[in-house]
Amino acid sequence: DTEVTQTPKHLVMGMTNKKSLKCEQHMGHRAMYWYKQKAKKPPELMFVYSYEKLSINESVPSRFSPECPNSSLLNLHLHALQPEDSALYLCASSQVGHSIDTIYFGEGSWLTVV
């Protein structure tokens, strides 16, 4: 099983709403990632969790709040977003401290902020 599952697939939210994106993997990976991808651009790293601890925060605004409740789950809490935050949000996972470094992406959550 090489699946990273993301929900919801599509989300429309107002600038005053609070919503969450969810990600789940059952590959035993202990590194999980959030990437943001705008149209016609490459994915940009937002956060990295390693062993359920936040290890990289790429200067992301505080209106994005990640959470890693356990080794299989990764959430991204959204609050007071701006229209320019509309993008595809990709979750990914990989093994840690292993010779196999493949990073697996989920299908993504399409976010539209209105």
Next chain:
Amino acid sequence: GENVEQHPSTLSVQEGDSAVIKCTYSDSASNYFPWYKQELGKRPQLIIDIRSNVGEKKDQRIAVTLNKTAKHFSLHITETQPEDSAVYFCAASRRMDTGRRALTFGSGTRLQVQP
């Protein structure tokens, strides 16, 4: 930090021809170089990768070469087919402490294979 440059931004080839996409990276500590294919509206999918201790790797019609000295790596697709049409991203990654990795992507190449 790492900087990855990718060329060309668009590439149009006839079916059956070869396609070559080139990337350069800046961080000599990078040691893992994956290539992803992304079809419209879909996730990036790994198609091939290469580690810094290898100079070339091939998987059927796809090959990747790495020149560590020059800090560049290339994707070669032979006998292209219409279903190869997609955006291709190169990436460079270095292992950080505790084993986690950070991928930096190139800007992408839109490949169009004309039937």
